[in-house]
Amino acid sequence: MSRMKLHTVGQLARRSGVTVRTLHHYDAIGLLTPAARSPNGRRLYDRDNALRLQQIMLYRTLGLSLDEIARILDDPGFDRHDALLAQRQAVVAQITKGEALIRGIDEALALIDNALQKDMDMATLFGGFDPSKFEDEAKARWGDTDAWREQAKRTSQYSAEDWRSYHTEHGAICERLAELAAAGAAPDGKEAQEAAKTYAALIDRWFYPCDASHLGPLADMYEADVRFQETFNAFGAGTADFVIPAFRACAQSGE
Amino acid sequence: MSRMKLHTVGQLARRSGVTVRTLHHYDAIGLLTPAARSPNGRRLYDRDNALRLQQIMLYRTLGLSLDEIARILDDPGFDRHDALLAQRQAVVAQITKGEALIRGIDEALALIDNALQKDMDMATLFGGFDPSKFEDEAKARWGDTDAWREQAKRTSQYSAEDWRSYHTEHGAICERLAELAAAGAAPDGKEAQEAAKTYAALIDRWFYPCDASHLGPLADMYEADVRFQETFNAFGAGTADFVIPAFRACAQSGE
DNA sequence: GCTTGAACCTGACGTTGCGTCAGGGTGTAG
DNA sequence: CTACACCCTGACGCAACGTCAGGTTCAAGC
Incomplete structure (x- = not known):
């Protein structure tokens, strides 16, 4: 009866292609308890243990957790x-x-x-994308427009200090927009429109001639590119969703 | 200059859609260190922090680890x-x-x-599949043969005690085969052939008339179904790969 | 001025499935 | 008698936080 051969951890591990540590672990969590212990405390596994280990390994290859395997093997109602x-x-x-x-x-x-290898760095540095770094994309979008040439001319002269200054201004207006968004203000409300105009003025001062009417295409661009939305949302979740309609409303009323 | 608005953990967390704990964690691992601390030790985040957090979240949505994100953001050469x-x-x-x-x-x-709902249980209980539990599959394989009818008739009479007895015998011969496999014995060697014949005798005594010539189709069946292979491999990895050619060799020489 | 609730802080454990030492016992072959 | 192989029991480490626990602070209302 109990004459059958018993294996030690190392033997069973080699036979079954698992590590000794794995068997220790299965024993520790009660998933595979050796049939017996030798007088000196060594784990002794019998054939049933070996078969159970096979089952365990089979279910493991199917990606089941040890916990689920234990339930499958031990709970007949499972x-x-x-x-x-x-x-x-x-x-x-x-x-x-x-x-x-x-x-x-x-x-x-x-x-x-x-x-665009650098635009994400630029986003970090400047709080927005650096247009000078993605001419291809920008040209495809804006064509060979006057606005593009103008901003290219201007920004090429900016120093790091200028950029920091821009960054601060840009941050301030973005925070204002984020506040309005968070407060649930209407995108076409008075405060939103004022903030939008301030934003247009920022663009006007730093990049190219820009008034309220230019905010429509700008909104389109922001909507089309998640990265722009993310720079807005960095000031508060949902800011981009507020800014885009606000800019459009401003462009409408300005015409 | 440093007039810009600073946020506490809770504020940044809400704005960015992460938990406070996450920000604590990022601080702890040095991924996002707040720009300052209030006199009482509270974390204060500035806009740069918020932007960096956006970057982190972006890369996280792409499935990158925090470790990689840190390298990407901090190591310009990366x-x-x-x-x-x-x-x-x-x-x-x-x-x-x-x-x-x-x-x-x-x-x-x-x-x-x-x-086959029960066959895995049966495998556990009997150390092999219980043929009576998958009649459909077995019939498709063996057709309406005499062997099938014979084993069906016999096994239907077996008691639990009989099965345990079979289990013991089956285990003994499987262990012998596993030993030979582990020792690197030749599948067509003398000892392997004897073991194979013992196996055939086991089938003969417990299921249906079986001699060496029947081991060929048996080998085919074992080869075709991983579950059989696994019951062999439970006695030692690679046993099935040894048993199958051994059975075939035995069938060849027997003819 | 005092209490209360919200928000903040720093540990520290839990999760998943083991890998990887560390420190020490045992058995056997030369 | 001494290697050397094999066994044992802890216990930490990993990835990215979640989830208390215990204590401090802040803003606001009475």
């Missing part, structure tokens, strides 16, 4: 079928998430490849 | 492009693994659905 279906669901969800990640990464890679 | 490509690779690998998991789970589900 439905294997349901457990596997649930696991399938979880893996599918994980794959879906992974695919979304890939899309996001590809998008980011496309931006970087598109001669 | 190539974002390469980092993102590497991350893409990792995610693709993870998706591939997930798809393999799905296939494995579907396979397992198919087995369970195929009227």
Whole structure:
């Protein structure tokens, strides 16, 4: 009866392709308790233990947690079928998430490849994208416009100190916009419109001739590029969603 | 200059959609250190902090680790492009693994659905699959053979005690096979052939008339179904890969 | 001036599945 | 008698925070 061969941890580990530590662990959490201990306390595993280990390894290759495996093996009322279906669901969800990640990464890679290697640094430094660093993209968007040439001419002269100064001003107006957004102000309300005009004035002073009517295309651009939205949202969640309609309203009323 | 608005943890957390604990954590690991502390030790974040947090969150949505994000943001020599490509690779690998998991789970589900709900329990109890529990599958394989009818007739009479007895015998011969496999014995060697014949005798005594010539189809069956292989491998890794050619050799020489 | 609630602080443990020492016992072959 | 192989029990480490616990501070209302 109990004449069958018993194995030590090392033997079972080698036979089954797991580590000794793994068996120690399974013993510690009660997932696989050795059939006996030698007088000196050594773990002794019998055939049933070996078979159970096979089951454990099988379920582990299916990605189930040790906790779930324990329930499947020990609780006769536990439905294997349901457990596997649930696991399938979880893996599918994980794959879906992974695919979304890939899309996001590809998008980011496309931006970087598109001669934008530095724009994120610039965003950090300047609180906004540095237009001089993505001429290709900007030209495709704005064409060979006067505004573009003007800002290119002006910004090429700015010193680091100028940029810091711009940064401060830009931050101030963005904070104002974020406050209004957080307070639930109407995008076409009086305060929002004033803030929008202040923003236009900022652009006008630092980049190119800009009045309220220019805020429409600007809103389009911000809406089209998450990175712009993120620089707004850095001042408070939802700011971009407030700024875009506010700029559009301002452009409308200005015409 | 330093007149700009500073936010406390709670404020920045709310604005940015993260938890206070997360900001504490980022501070603890040096990923996002607040610009200042109030006299009473409270964390004070400035706009640069907020912008950096946005960057961190952006990279986090792409699945990068905090460690990598820190390198990307702090080490100017670190190539974002390469980092993102590497991350893409990792995610693709993870998706591939997930798809393999799905296939494995579907396979397992198919087995369970195929009227096999109990076979894994049986495997645990009997050290092998209980043929009476998957008639559909077995019939499709063996057809309406005499062997099948014979084992069905016999096994239907077996008591739990009989099964335990079978279990012991089966375990003994499997261990012998595993020993030979582990020792690197030749599948067509003398000892292997004797063990194979012992196995055939076991089948003969417990299930249906079986001599060496029947081991060929048996080997085919074992090769076709991982579950059989696993019951062998429970006695030592690689046992199945030894048993299958050994059985075939035995069948050849027997003819 | 006092109390109260909200917000802040610093530890420190829990999670998942082991890997990886550290320190010490045991058994056996030469 | 001494290596050397193998066993044991802790216990820390990892990734990214979640979740108390115990104590301080702040702004506001009575």
